[in-house]
Amino acid sequence: MLSTNFEQHLNQLLKPEQIKDFCPNGLQVEGKKEINKVITGVTATQALIEQAIKEKADALVVHHGYFWKNESYVISGMKYKRIKALIENGISLYAYHLPLDIHPVLGNNAQLAKLLSIEVTGPLELENPLSVAIQGKLATETDGESFAQLISTQLNRQCLHIAPPSNKHIKTVAWCTGGGQGYIELAAELGIDAFITGEASEQTTHVATEMDIHFFAAGHHATERYGAKALAEYINENLAIEAKFIDIDNPV
Incomplete structure:
Protein backbone atom coordinates (compact mmCIF):
# COMPACT_ATOMS: atom_id res chain seq x y z
CA MET A 1 0.00 0.00 0.00
CA LEU A 2 1.24 3.50 -0.78
CA SER A 3 2.18 5.46 2.33
CA THR A 4 -0.18 8.28 1.30
CA ASN A 5 -3.08 5.83 1.07
CA PHE A 6 -2.15 4.31 4.42
CA GLU A 7 -2.19 7.69 6.12
CA GLN A 8 -5.48 8.59 4.44
CA HIS A 9 -7.04 5.38 5.75
CA LEU A 10 -5.78 6.02 9.30
CA ASN A 11 -7.06 9.60 9.19
CA GLN A 12 -10.49 8.47 8.01
CA LEU A 13 -10.55 5.89 10.79
CA LEU A 14 -9.30 8.04 13.68
CA LYS A 15 -10.57 11.48 12.52
CA PRO A 16 -7.83 13.68 14.06
CA GLU A 17 -9.45 16.84 12.68
CA GLN A 18 -12.28 16.45 15.21
CA ILE A 19 -10.20 17.24 18.27
CA LYS A 20 -7.63 19.85 19.28
CA ASP A 21 -4.40 18.18 20.35
CA PHE A 22 -0.94 18.94 21.75
CA CYS A 23 0.97 17.51 18.79
CA PRO A 24 0.51 16.84 15.06
CA ASN A 25 -1.51 13.71 14.34
CA GLY A 26 -0.80 11.59 11.28
CA LEU A 27 2.52 11.45 9.46
CA GLN A 28 5.39 12.90 11.52
CA VAL A 29 8.45 11.48 9.75
CA GLU A 30 8.35 10.41 6.09
CA GLY A 31 9.88 7.11 5.05
CA LYS A 32 9.32 4.63 2.24
CA LYS A 33 6.62 5.24 -0.36
CA GLU A 34 5.37 1.67 -0.11
CA ILE A 35 4.24 0.11 3.18
CA ASN A 36 4.04 -3.66 3.59
CA LYS A 37 4.78 -4.10 7.30
CA VAL A 38 3.78 -1.93 10.27
CA ILE A 39 4.79 -1.96 13.92
CA THR A 40 2.48 -0.33 16.45
CA GLY A 41 3.41 0.70 19.98
CA VAL A 42 2.71 3.16 22.75
CA THR A 43 5.70 5.52 22.43
CA ALA A 44 8.25 6.10 19.65
CA THR A 45 11.25 5.42 21.86
CA GLN A 46 14.68 4.37 20.63
CA ALA A 47 13.94 0.84 21.86
CA LEU A 48 10.74 0.61 19.80
CA ILE A 49 12.47 2.04 16.72
CA GLU A 50 15.23 -0.58 17.07
CA GLN A 51 12.58 -3.30 17.24
CA ALA A 52 10.93 -1.88 14.10
CA ILE A 53 14.30 -1.96 12.33
CA LYS A 54 14.84 -5.55 13.46
CA GLU A 55 11.39 -6.50 12.15
CA LYS A 56 12.18 -4.79 8.82
CA ALA A 57 9.08 -2.62 9.20
CA ASP A 58 8.22 0.13 6.74
CA ALA A 59 6.19 2.17 9.22
CA LEU A 60 5.75 2.75 12.93
CA VAL A 61 2.35 3.84 14.31
CA VAL A 62 2.31 5.07 17.91
CA HIS A 63 0.22 6.89 20.48
CA HIS A 64 3.07 9.11 21.69
CA GLY A 65 5.11 10.56 18.85
CA TYR A 66 7.13 13.77 18.59
CA PHE A 67 6.81 17.57 18.20
CA TRP A 68 4.79 18.30 21.32
CA LYS A 69 3.46 21.77 22.05
CA ASN A 70 5.96 23.97 23.93
CA GLU A 71 8.91 21.60 23.40
CA SER A 72 12.08 22.83 21.69
CA TYR A 73 12.04 23.03 17.89
CA VAL A 74 15.68 21.93 17.83
CA ILE A 75 16.31 18.37 16.63
CA SER A 76 19.30 17.30 18.71
CA GLY A 77 20.33 14.75 21.29
CA MET A 78 17.77 12.01 21.96
CA LYS A 79 15.29 13.31 19.38
CA TYR A 80 18.00 13.53 16.70
CA LYS A 81 19.09 9.92 17.32
CA ARG A 82 15.52 8.66 17.07
CA ILE A 83 14.66 10.58 13.90
CA LYS A 84 18.02 9.73 12.33
CA ALA A 85 17.36 6.01 12.87
CA LEU A 86 13.91 6.32 11.28
CA ILE A 87 15.20 8.21 8.23
CA GLU A 88 18.25 5.99 7.69
CA ASN A 89 16.02 2.92 7.66
CA GLY A 90 13.20 4.46 5.61
CA ILE A 91 10.65 3.98 8.38
CA SER A 92 7.66 6.32 8.37
CA LEU A 93 6.40 7.49 11.75
CA TYR A 94 2.68 8.04 12.28
CA ALA A 95 1.36 9.24 15.62
CA TYR A 96 -2.20 9.55 16.91
CA HIS A 97 -2.50 10.96 20.40
CA LEU A 98 -5.98 12.02 21.55
CA PRO A 99 -7.64 10.44 18.48
CA LEU A 100 -6.39 7.06 19.70
CA ASP A 101 -7.69 7.79 23.20
CA ILE A 102 -11.25 8.59 22.16
CA GLU A 224 -2.56 2.94 27.10
CA ARG A 225 -1.22 -0.30 25.65
CA TYR A 226 -4.50 -1.44 24.25
CA GLY A 227 -5.33 1.17 21.62
CA ALA A 228 -2.10 0.50 19.72
CA LYS A 229 -2.67 -3.25 20.09
CA ALA A 230 -6.23 -2.97 18.76
CA LEU A 231 -4.99 -0.81 15.87
CA ALA A 232 -2.50 -3.51 14.85
CA GLU A 233 -5.31 -6.06 14.87
CA TYR A 234 -7.48 -3.74 12.77
CA ILE A 235 -4.70 -3.24 10.19
CA ASN A 236 -4.14 -6.99 9.93
CA GLU A 237 -7.84 -7.63 9.38
CA ASN A 238 -8.70 -4.75 7.05
CA LEU A 239 -5.60 -3.75 5.07
CA ALA A 240 -3.23 -5.73 2.89
CA ILE A 241 -0.44 -4.99 5.35
CA GLU A 242 1.21 -7.07 8.05
CA ALA A 243 0.97 -5.36 11.44
CA LYS A 244 2.45 -6.28 14.82
CA PHE A 245 2.08 -4.65 18.23
CA ILE A 246 5.29 -4.46 20.26
CA ASP A 247 5.10 -3.57 23.94
CA ILE A 248 8.19 -1.81 25.30
CA ASP A 249 7.45 -2.09 29.02
CA ASN A 250 7.39 1.03 31.17
CA PRO A 251 6.71 0.91 34.94
CA VAL A 252 5.25 4.44 34.96
Missing part, protein backbone atom coordinates in the same frame (compact mmCIF):
# COMPACT_ATOMS: atom_id res chain seq x y z
CA HIS A 103 -12.01 6.24 19.26
CA PRO A 104 -15.23 4.43 20.30
CA VAL A 105 -13.94 0.97 19.35
CA LEU A 106 -10.14 0.99 19.00
CA GLY A 107 -9.40 3.77 21.48
CA ASN A 108 -7.51 3.39 24.73
CA ASN A 109 -10.61 4.25 26.77
CA ALA A 110 -12.83 1.82 24.87
CA GLN A 111 -10.27 -0.97 25.07
CA LEU A 112 -9.78 -0.45 28.82
CA ALA A 113 -13.55 -0.65 29.31
CA LYS A 114 -13.61 -3.91 27.34
CA LEU A 115 -10.76 -5.33 29.41
CA LEU A 116 -12.50 -4.47 32.70
CA SER A 117 -16.04 -5.37 31.54
CA ILE A 118 -17.36 -1.83 32.00
CA GLU A 119 -20.42 -0.80 29.98
CA VAL A 120 -19.81 2.65 28.47
CA THR A 121 -22.73 5.01 29.13
CA GLY A 122 -21.34 8.28 27.75
CA PRO A 123 -18.76 11.06 28.08
CA LEU A 124 -17.75 12.29 31.51
CA GLU A 125 -17.99 15.87 30.23
CA LEU A 126 -21.69 15.64 29.52
CA GLU A 127 -21.83 18.35 26.85
CA ASN A 128 -18.72 17.12 25.02
CA PRO A 129 -19.24 13.93 22.98
CA LEU A 130 -15.49 13.85 22.24
CA SER A 131 -14.48 13.99 25.91
CA VAL A 132 -11.21 12.20 26.63
CA ALA A 133 -12.80 10.97 29.87
CA ILE A 134 -15.84 8.71 29.80
CA GLN A 135 -18.16 6.99 32.24
CA GLY A 136 -19.93 3.68 32.53
CA LYS A 137 -21.24 1.04 34.89
CA LEU A 138 -20.47 -2.46 36.07
CA ALA A 139 -22.90 -5.32 35.54
CA THR A 140 -22.63 -6.14 39.24
CA GLU A 141 -21.44 -3.82 41.97
CA THR A 142 -18.22 -4.74 43.70
CA ASP A 143 -16.02 -3.61 46.56
CA GLY A 144 -12.92 -1.50 46.08
CA GLU A 145 -10.43 -4.21 46.98
CA SER A 146 -11.91 -6.65 44.46
CA PHE A 147 -11.97 -4.02 41.73
CA ALA A 148 -8.34 -3.10 42.44
CA GLN A 149 -7.40 -6.78 42.11
CA LEU A 150 -9.29 -7.03 38.80
CA ILE A 151 -7.44 -4.01 37.41
CA SER A 152 -4.07 -5.29 38.57
CA THR A 153 -4.71 -8.74 37.11
CA GLN A 154 -6.02 -7.56 33.75
CA LEU A 155 -3.28 -4.98 33.23
CA ASN A 156 -0.54 -7.13 34.78
CA ARG A 157 0.46 -4.12 36.86
CA GLN A 158 -0.15 -3.50 40.56
CA CYS A 159 -2.47 -0.52 40.67
CA LEU A 160 -2.62 2.20 43.30
CA HIS A 161 -5.99 2.23 45.10
CA ILE A 162 -7.05 5.15 47.26
CA ALA A 163 -10.30 4.26 49.00
CA PRO A 164 -12.58 6.93 50.48
CA PRO A 165 -13.44 6.72 54.20
CA SER A 166 -16.86 5.26 53.38
CA ASN A 167 -15.21 2.47 51.33
CA LYS A 168 -18.51 2.27 49.46
CA HIS A 169 -19.25 -0.38 46.87
CA ILE A 170 -18.63 0.42 43.21
CA LYS A 171 -21.31 0.38 40.52
CA THR A 172 -20.55 3.47 38.44
CA VAL A 173 -17.07 4.18 37.06
CA ALA A 174 -15.36 7.00 35.13
CA TRP A 175 -11.96 6.74 33.49
CA CYS A 176 -9.35 8.44 31.33
CA THR A 177 -6.28 6.47 30.33
CA GLY A 178 -2.81 7.95 30.74
CA GLY A 179 -2.46 11.17 32.71
CA GLY A 180 -6.14 11.85 33.39
CA GLN A 181 -6.10 12.31 37.16
CA GLY A 182 -7.41 15.87 36.80
CA TYR A 183 -10.86 14.52 35.93
CA ILE A 184 -11.41 12.93 39.35
CA GLU A 185 -13.16 16.01 40.76
CA LEU A 186 -15.69 16.08 37.93
CA ALA A 187 -16.36 12.37 38.43
CA ALA A 188 -16.91 12.94 42.16
CA GLU A 189 -19.20 15.91 41.52
CA LEU A 190 -21.35 13.66 39.30
CA GLY A 191 -21.67 11.14 42.13
CA ILE A 192 -19.64 8.43 40.38
CA ASP A 193 -18.30 5.72 42.67
CA ALA A 194 -14.81 5.23 41.19
CA PHE A 195 -12.31 6.84 38.85
CA ILE A 196 -9.52 5.06 36.95
CA THR A 197 -6.52 6.57 35.19
CA GLY A 198 -2.82 5.96 34.69
CA GLU A 199 -1.17 8.47 37.00
CA ALA A 200 -1.72 10.17 40.36
CA SER A 201 -0.82 13.64 41.66
CA GLU A 202 -0.25 14.71 45.25
CA GLN A 203 -3.69 16.24 45.52
CA THR A 204 -5.45 13.15 44.15
CA THR A 205 -5.40 11.48 47.57
CA HIS A 206 -7.17 14.43 49.16
CA VAL A 207 -9.82 14.63 46.43
CA ALA A 208 -10.59 10.91 46.73
CA THR A 209 -10.85 10.92 50.51
CA GLU A 210 -12.70 14.23 50.86
CA MET A 211 -15.10 13.82 47.92
CA ASP A 212 -15.95 10.15 48.63
CA ILE A 213 -14.71 8.46 45.47
CA HIS A 214 -12.48 5.43 44.89
CA PHE A 215 -9.36 6.23 42.87
CA PHE A 216 -7.27 3.75 40.88
CA ALA A 217 -4.00 4.54 39.09
CA ALA A 218 -2.63 1.65 37.03
CA GLY A 219 0.22 3.27 35.11
CA HIS A 220 0.24 5.67 32.16
CA HIS A 221 1.80 3.09 29.87
CA ALA A 222 -0.20 0.12 31.15
CA THR A 223 -3.55 1.83 30.62
Whole structure:
Protein backbone atom coordinates (compact mmCIF):
# COMPACT_ATOMS: atom_id res chain seq x y z
CA MET A 1 0.00 0.00 0.00
CA LEU A 2 1.24 3.50 -0.78
CA SER A 3 2.18 5.46 2.33
CA THR A 4 -0.18 8.28 1.30
CA ASN A 5 -3.08 5.83 1.07
CA PHE A 6 -2.15 4.31 4.42
CA GLU A 7 -2.19 7.69 6.12
CA GLN A 8 -5.48 8.59 4.44
CA HIS A 9 -7.04 5.38 5.75
CA LEU A 10 -5.78 6.02 9.30
CA ASN A 11 -7.06 9.60 9.19
CA GLN A 12 -10.49 8.47 8.01
CA LEU A 13 -10.55 5.89 10.79
CA LEU A 14 -9.30 8.04 13.68
CA LYS A 15 -10.57 11.48 12.52
CA PRO A 16 -7.83 13.68 14.06
CA GLU A 17 -9.45 16.84 12.68
CA GLN A 18 -12.28 16.45 15.21
CA ILE A 19 -10.20 17.24 18.27
CA LYS A 20 -7.63 19.85 19.28
CA ASP A 21 -4.40 18.18 20.35
CA PHE A 22 -0.94 18.94 21.75
CA CYS A 23 0.97 17.51 18.79
CA PRO A 24 0.51 16.84 15.06
CA ASN A 25 -1.51 13.71 14.34
CA GLY A 26 -0.80 11.59 11.28
CA LEU A 27 2.52 11.45 9.46
CA GLN A 28 5.39 12.90 11.52
CA VAL A 29 8.45 11.48 9.75
CA GLU A 30 8.35 10.41 6.09
CA GLY A 31 9.88 7.11 5.05
CA LYS A 32 9.32 4.63 2.24
CA LYS A 33 6.62 5.24 -0.36
CA GLU A 34 5.37 1.67 -0.11
CA ILE A 35 4.24 0.11 3.18
CA ASN A 36 4.04 -3.66 3.59
CA LYS A 37 4.78 -4.10 7.30
CA VAL A 38 3.78 -1.93 10.27
CA ILE A 39 4.79 -1.96 13.92
CA THR A 40 2.48 -0.33 16.45
CA GLY A 41 3.41 0.70 19.98
CA VAL A 42 2.71 3.16 22.75
CA THR A 43 5.70 5.52 22.43
CA ALA A 44 8.25 6.10 19.65
CA THR A 45 11.25 5.42 21.86
CA GLN A 46 14.68 4.37 20.63
CA ALA A 47 13.94 0.84 21.86
CA LEU A 48 10.74 0.61 19.80
CA ILE A 49 12.47 2.04 16.72
CA GLU A 50 15.23 -0.58 17.07
CA GLN A 51 12.58 -3.30 17.24
CA ALA A 52 10.93 -1.88 14.10
CA ILE A 53 14.30 -1.96 12.33
CA LYS A 54 14.84 -5.55 13.46
CA GLU A 55 11.39 -6.50 12.15
CA LYS A 56 12.18 -4.79 8.82
CA ALA A 57 9.08 -2.62 9.20
CA ASP A 58 8.22 0.13 6.74
CA ALA A 59 6.19 2.17 9.22
CA LEU A 60 5.75 2.75 12.93
CA VAL A 61 2.35 3.84 14.31
CA VAL A 62 2.31 5.07 17.91
CA HIS A 63 0.22 6.89 20.48
CA HIS A 64 3.07 9.11 21.69
CA GLY A 65 5.11 10.56 18.85
CA TYR A 66 7.13 13.77 18.59
CA PHE A 67 6.81 17.57 18.20
CA TRP A 68 4.79 18.30 21.32
CA LYS A 69 3.46 21.77 22.05
CA ASN A 70 5.96 23.97 23.93
CA GLU A 71 8.91 21.60 23.40
CA SER A 72 12.08 22.83 21.69
CA TYR A 73 12.04 23.03 17.89
CA VAL A 74 15.68 21.93 17.83
CA ILE A 75 16.31 18.37 16.63
CA SER A 76 19.30 17.30 18.71
CA GLY A 77 20.33 14.75 21.29
CA MET A 78 17.77 12.01 21.96
CA LYS A 79 15.29 13.31 19.38
CA TYR A 80 18.00 13.53 16.70
CA LYS A 81 19.09 9.92 17.32
CA ARG A 82 15.52 8.66 17.07
CA ILE A 83 14.66 10.58 13.90
CA LYS A 84 18.02 9.73 12.33
CA ALA A 85 17.36 6.01 12.87
CA LEU A 86 13.91 6.32 11.28
CA ILE A 87 15.20 8.21 8.23
CA GLU A 88 18.25 5.99 7.69
CA ASN A 89 16.02 2.92 7.66
CA GLY A 90 13.20 4.46 5.61
CA ILE A 91 10.65 3.98 8.38
CA SER A 92 7.66 6.32 8.37
CA LEU A 93 6.40 7.49 11.75
CA TYR A 94 2.68 8.04 12.28
CA ALA A 95 1.36 9.24 15.62
CA TYR A 96 -2.20 9.55 16.91
CA HIS A 97 -2.50 10.96 20.40
CA LEU A 98 -5.98 12.02 21.55
CA PRO A 99 -7.64 10.44 18.48
CA LEU A 100 -6.39 7.06 19.70
CA ASP A 101 -7.69 7.79 23.20
CA ILE A 102 -11.25 8.59 22.16
CA HIS A 103 -12.01 6.24 19.26
CA PRO A 104 -15.23 4.43 20.30
CA VAL A 105 -13.94 0.97 19.35
CA LEU A 106 -10.14 0.99 19.00
CA GLY A 107 -9.40 3.77 21.48
CA ASN A 108 -7.51 3.39 24.73
CA ASN A 109 -10.61 4.25 26.77
CA ALA A 110 -12.83 1.82 24.87
CA GLN A 111 -10.27 -0.97 25.07
CA LEU A 112 -9.78 -0.45 28.82
CA ALA A 113 -13.55 -0.65 29.31
CA LYS A 114 -13.61 -3.91 27.34
CA LEU A 115 -10.76 -5.33 29.41
CA LEU A 116 -12.50 -4.47 32.70
CA SER A 117 -16.04 -5.37 31.54
CA ILE A 118 -17.36 -1.83 32.00
CA GLU A 119 -20.42 -0.80 29.98
CA VAL A 120 -19.81 2.65 28.47
CA THR A 121 -22.73 5.01 29.13
CA GLY A 122 -21.34 8.28 27.75
CA PRO A 123 -18.76 11.06 28.08
CA LEU A 124 -17.75 12.29 31.51
CA GLU A 125 -17.99 15.87 30.23
CA LEU A 126 -21.69 15.64 29.52
CA GLU A 127 -21.83 18.35 26.85
CA ASN A 128 -18.72 17.12 25.02
CA PRO A 129 -19.24 13.93 22.98
CA LEU A 130 -15.49 13.85 22.24
CA SER A 131 -14.48 13.99 25.91
CA VAL A 132 -11.21 12.20 26.63
CA ALA A 133 -12.80 10.97 29.87
CA ILE A 134 -15.84 8.71 29.80
CA GLN A 135 -18.16 6.99 32.24
CA GLY A 136 -19.93 3.68 32.53
CA LYS A 137 -21.24 1.04 34.89
CA LEU A 138 -20.47 -2.46 36.07
CA ALA A 139 -22.90 -5.32 35.54
CA THR A 140 -22.63 -6.14 39.24
CA GLU A 141 -21.44 -3.82 41.97
CA THR A 142 -18.22 -4.74 43.70
CA ASP A 143 -16.02 -3.61 46.56
CA GLY A 144 -12.92 -1.50 46.08
CA GLU A 145 -10.43 -4.21 46.98
CA SER A 146 -11.91 -6.65 44.46
CA PHE A 147 -11.97 -4.02 41.73
CA ALA A 148 -8.34 -3.10 42.44
CA GLN A 149 -7.40 -6.78 42.11
CA LEU A 150 -9.29 -7.03 38.80
CA ILE A 151 -7.44 -4.01 37.41
CA SER A 152 -4.07 -5.29 38.57
CA THR A 153 -4.71 -8.74 37.11
CA GLN A 154 -6.02 -7.56 33.75
CA LEU A 155 -3.28 -4.98 33.23
CA ASN A 156 -0.54 -7.13 34.78
CA ARG A 157 0.46 -4.12 36.86
CA GLN A 158 -0.15 -3.50 40.56
CA CYS A 159 -2.47 -0.52 40.67
CA LEU A 160 -2.62 2.20 43.30
CA HIS A 161 -5.99 2.23 45.10
CA ILE A 162 -7.05 5.15 47.26
CA ALA A 163 -10.30 4.26 49.00
CA PRO A 164 -12.58 6.93 50.48
CA PRO A 165 -13.44 6.72 54.20
CA SER A 166 -16.86 5.26 53.38
CA ASN A 167 -15.21 2.47 51.33
CA LYS A 168 -18.51 2.27 49.46
CA HIS A 169 -19.25 -0.38 46.87
CA ILE A 170 -18.63 0.42 43.21
CA LYS A 171 -21.31 0.38 40.52
CA THR A 172 -20.55 3.47 38.44
CA VAL A 173 -17.07 4.18 37.06
CA ALA A 174 -15.36 7.00 35.13
CA TRP A 175 -11.96 6.74 33.49
CA CYS A 176 -9.35 8.44 31.33
CA THR A 177 -6.28 6.47 30.33
CA GLY A 178 -2.81 7.95 30.74
CA GLY A 179 -2.46 11.17 32.71
CA GLY A 180 -6.14 11.85 33.39
CA GLN A 181 -6.10 12.31 37.16
CA GLY A 182 -7.41 15.87 36.80
CA TYR A 183 -10.86 14.52 35.93
CA ILE A 184 -11.41 12.93 39.35
CA GLU A 185 -13.16 16.01 40.76
CA LEU A 186 -15.69 16.08 37.93
CA ALA A 187 -16.36 12.37 38.43
CA ALA A 188 -16.91 12.94 42.16
CA GLU A 189 -19.20 15.91 41.52
CA LEU A 190 -21.35 13.66 39.30
CA GLY A 191 -21.67 11.14 42.13
CA ILE A 192 -19.64 8.43 40.38
CA ASP A 193 -18.30 5.72 42.67
CA ALA A 194 -14.81 5.23 41.19
CA PHE A 195 -12.31 6.84 38.85
CA ILE A 196 -9.52 5.06 36.95
CA THR A 197 -6.52 6.57 35.19
CA GLY A 198 -2.82 5.96 34.69
CA GLU A 199 -1.17 8.47 37.00
CA ALA A 200 -1.72 10.17 40.36
CA SER A 201 -0.82 13.64 41.66
CA GLU A 202 -0.25 14.71 45.25
CA GLN A 203 -3.69 16.24 45.52
CA THR A 204 -5.45 13.15 44.15
CA THR A 205 -5.40 11.48 47.57
CA HIS A 206 -7.17 14.43 49.16
CA VAL A 207 -9.82 14.63 46.43
CA ALA A 208 -10.59 10.91 46.73
CA THR A 209 -10.85 10.92 50.51
CA GLU A 210 -12.70 14.23 50.86
CA MET A 211 -15.10 13.82 47.92
CA ASP A 212 -15.95 10.15 48.63
CA ILE A 213 -14.71 8.46 45.47
CA HIS A 214 -12.48 5.43 44.89
CA PHE A 215 -9.36 6.23 42.87
CA PHE A 216 -7.27 3.75 40.88
CA ALA A 217 -4.00 4.54 39.09
CA ALA A 218 -2.63 1.65 37.03
CA GLY A 219 0.22 3.27 35.11
CA HIS A 220 0.24 5.67 32.16
CA HIS A 221 1.80 3.09 29.87
CA ALA A 222 -0.20 0.12 31.15
CA THR A 223 -3.55 1.83 30.62
CA GLU A 224 -2.56 2.94 27.10
CA ARG A 225 -1.22 -0.30 25.65
CA TYR A 226 -4.50 -1.44 24.25
CA GLY A 227 -5.33 1.17 21.62
CA ALA A 228 -2.10 0.50 19.72
CA LYS A 229 -2.67 -3.25 20.09
CA ALA A 230 -6.23 -2.97 18.76
CA LEU A 231 -4.99 -0.81 15.87
CA ALA A 232 -2.50 -3.51 14.85
CA GLU A 233 -5.31 -6.06 14.87
CA TYR A 234 -7.48 -3.74 12.77
CA ILE A 235 -4.70 -3.24 10.19
CA ASN A 236 -4.14 -6.99 9.93
CA GLU A 237 -7.84 -7.63 9.38
CA ASN A 238 -8.70 -4.75 7.05
CA LEU A 239 -5.60 -3.75 5.07
CA ALA A 240 -3.23 -5.73 2.89
CA ILE A 241 -0.44 -4.99 5.35
CA GLU A 242 1.21 -7.07 8.05
CA ALA A 243 0.97 -5.36 11.44
CA LYS A 244 2.45 -6.28 14.82
CA PHE A 245 2.08 -4.65 18.23
CA ILE A 246 5.29 -4.46 20.26
CA ASP A 247 5.10 -3.57 23.94
CA ILE A 248 8.19 -1.81 25.30
CA ASP A 249 7.45 -2.09 29.02
CA ASN A 250 7.39 1.03 31.17
CA PRO A 251 6.71 0.91 34.94
CA VAL A 252 5.25 4.44 34.96
